[in-house]
Each structure stands twice: as structure tokens, then as C-alpha cells.
Amino acid sequence: MSDIPTATPSEGFELLLAGNQRFVTNAPEHPNQDATRRAEIAPGQQPFAVLFGCSDSRLAAEIIFDRGLGDLFVVRTAGHVVGAEVLGSIEYGVDVLDCPLVVVLGHDSCGAVGAACAALEDGMAPAGYIRDVVERVTPSVLAARAAGRVEPQEVLAEHVRHTVDLLLDRSRVLAEKVAAGQAAVVGLCYRLADGSAQLVAARGLDTHVATAS
Numbered sequence: 272m273s274d275i276p277t278a279t280p281s282e283g284f285e286l287l288l289a290g291n292q293r294f295v296t297n298a299p300e301h302p303n304q305d306a307t308r309r310a311e312i313a314p315g316q317q318p319f320a321v322l323f324g325c326s327d328s329r330l331a332a333e334i335i336f337d338r339g340l341g342d343l344f345v346v347r348t349a350g351h352v353v354g355a356e357v358l359g360s361i362e363y364g365v366d367v368l369d370c371p372l373v374v375v376l377g378h379d380s381c382g383a384v385g386a387a388c389a390a391l392e393d394g395m396a397p398a399g400y401i402r403d404v405v406e407r408v409t410p411s412v413l414a415a416r417a418a419g420r421v422e423p424q425e426v427l428a429e430h431v432r433h434t435v436d437l438l439l440d441r442s443r444v445l446a447e448k449v450a451a452g453q454a455a456v457v458g459l460c461y462r463l464a465d466g467s468a469q470l471v472a473a474r475g476l477d478t479h480v481a482t483a484s
């Protein structure tokens with residue numbers, strides 16, 4: 272079984288939402304995971320979404336969205352922090368592979384967000400390059416606090432929205448694709464306990480799709 276590659280941002284988003292719903296209700300179909308699909312896409316990939324999420328082991332992209340080989344172009348860093356390699360990878364997915372959708376995926380109980388909050392509390396910087404991760408999450412935590420959002424879920428949503436805006440600020444390629452209606456960027460907050468993903472940001476997506484979720 273294989274799906275036809277999607278052409279529009281909203282079609283891609285609906286595929287992801289449907290897959291997540293199957294995962295949440297424990298009714299996965301495991302599409303595109305067989306040998307036929309493997310052979311079919313060996314000559315070339317045409318994924319329908321770039322998934323940029325936290326590296327957390329509980330956030331396995333193809334599992335929580337019930338997808339398979341060749342469906343998602345996945346980029347993950349701790350706390351979904353953004354650097355040059357992340358931007359280049361996302362631009363490759365959008366510009367070279369023509370993915371119509373970029374998803375930023377954060378989650379509750381995120382260690383990187385927690386570490387940034389802790390570093391602000393006690394003023395202690397983590398060791399090594401973990402510090403680099405924490406420093407890139409800190410602006411989101413400060414923005415959430417400035418807006419009076421102090422609950423963990425609110426801080427996470429702020430970090431996901433901040434990441435969505437950061438991608439569009441930093442990547443001209445992505446911003447132009449969104450402005451032209453050829454791509455959308457959405458932010459999702461994932462709940463570890465029930466496996467559901469909530470929309471917290473949408474740029475360039477049809478509003479009726481965004482509100483339907």
C-alpha cells in the first residue's frame with residue numbers, strides 16, 4: 272500500500288492528523304512499511320512533510336504519525352533548537368524535495384525546556400555543548416515569562432511558536448515558499464501520556480484546516 276504524494280500543505284497536514292489519530296486510538300495501519308514500498312521509492316524520495324522535532328526517544332516520528340518509508344523528511348535536535356545544519360536540512364526538504372509542509376514538534380516534559388527553566392532559576396549553565404542547547408531554548412522561556420505564561424504547557428507552546436517563527440525569520444527559502452502558498456509551517460505540542468498532538472501555530476495553512484483540529 273502506498274499513498275499518492277500530496278501537493279498541498281493542508282493535504283499533508285490532514286494526512287499527519289489522521290495518522291496521529293490512528294496512533295492515539297491504538298488503530299495504526301503502518302502504511303508504507305513493506306518491501307513493495309521500499310522498492311518503489313529506492314530510486315527517489317518524495318516525502319510530504321518535513322518533521323522537525325525534539326530528539327526525545329518517545330517522539331519517534333513515523334510511529335506517532337503512523338507513517339512509513341519515504342513519507343517524512345525528519346530533522347530532530349534536543350529541544351528542537353535551530354542551527355545552520357537544521358536550517359539547511361529543512362531548506363533541502365522544502366526546496367529540493369518540494370515538501371509542502373514543515374512541522375515543528377515539541378512535547379510536554381521536554382528535558383531541554385526543563386533545563387532552560389532550571390538554568391534561569393539557579394543561574395548555573397550546563398556543561399559542554401548541552402549549554403548550547405539550553406541557551407537556544409532560553410529566549411522562549413523568557414518570552415513566556417514576560418507574557419505571564421508560567422505553566423509548563425504554556426512555556427512549551429511558546430517555545431514551539433518561537434521555533435516556527437525563528438525558522439521563517441532565518442530561512443528566506445522557507446519564507447518565500449510560505450508567502451507563495453507552496454508551503455506551510457505548523458507547530459504541534461505532543462502529549463507523551465496519550466500520544467496526541469495539538470496545533471499551537473500555523474503559518475500559511477488554510478484557516479479552516481487549522482481550526483478544524
Ligand SMILES: [Zn+2]
Nearest residue numbers: 325327381382
Ligand atoms: Zn524534548
